[in-house]
Amino acid sequence: MNEDGMVGAGWHVEGGTQGGVTLGKLATVWDGEVCGVRVALEDAPSNANVLILSDSQAGIAAVKKAGCTRKARTNDLKVVLMDIKERQARLGPNAVSFGWVRAHNELFGNEETDRLAKTATQLYPEDLQIIEGGLKQAWRMIREEERRVKGAGMGRVVK
Numbered sequence: 001m002n003e004d005g006m007v008g009a010g011w012h013v014e015g016g017t018q019g020g021v022t023l024g025k026l027a028t029v030w031d032g033e034v035c036g037v038r039v040a041l042e043d044a045p046s047n048a049n050v051l052i053l054s055d056s057q058a059g060i061a062a063v064k065k066a067g068c069t070r071k072a073r074t075n076d077l078k079v080v081l082m083d084i085k086e087r088q089a090r091l092g093p094n095a096v097s098f099g100w101v102r103a104h105n106e107l108f109g110n111e112e113t114d115r116l117a118k119t120a121t122q123l124y125p126e127d128l129q130i131i132e133g134g135l136k137q138a139w140r141m142i143r144e145e146e147r148r149v150k151g152a153g154m155g156r157v158v159k
Contacts, residue, residue, distance in 0.1 A: 001029050002121040009035035010116030012109045017043045020120030031074060032117060033059030038076045041083045041096070050087070050096050055103035055110055063098065 001007050007027040012018040021039065023032055033056040044050045054060055063080055072078040087095035101110050 001032070002118065004121075006121040007032045008117040008120030008123075009033070009039065010113040010118075010120060011036045011040040011043065012113045012116070013040055013043045014109060016045075018112060018116060020116035020118075022120045022123045030056070030058055030062065031076065034062060034074065034076045034080065036113065036117065037063060038080050038083070041080060041087075046087070047091075049091060049094060051099060052096065053099045053101050053107075053109065055101050055114075057100050060098045060100055 005025045007023040007025070007029060008020055009023060009032040010018075010020040019039070021035065023035060027035075033054060037052055037054065037059065040052060041050065052060075062077065063084075066072045066077050066081055067084065070081075072081050084096045101107055103110065103114070
């Protein structure tokens with residue numbers, strides 16, 4: 001997320017494609033992480049096992065939890081789960097693996113992905129996504145701004 005609140009996602013497929021996409025202001029950083037996983041899976045070879053490396057433990061945990069519970073709350077997460085299920089049906093249970101890497105550790109793919117996501121936040125989204133987490137975040141920011149107004153949150157106003 002940049003200073004203006006724009007969220008971007010980036011991906012880098014070793015020996016393949018890379019890129020970034022803007023999700024807009026009504027998305028969370030978590031949404032950007034899951035979107036990056038989705039696009040990386042789409043771009044990865046369909047006939048080989050895939051290792052997804054991410055510096056977001058929350059993103060990895062969300063995908064794993066949704067896979068266990070079969071409950072995905074966002075469109076990107078639903079697509080990720082369908083892709084993993086299809087790959088496992090073709091290639092076996094180890095078709096997709098996840099690994100966590102520390103952010104900013106000078107690992108080329110991670111640094112490149114981060115750069116691409118940051119660059120994407122400067123673009124206007126082609127397909128504006130309104131995501132539940134982003135809406136909650138937007139309402140939270142509105143409430144915080146309202147509380148900054150003198151007297152807000154100081155109790156009931158009596159006439």
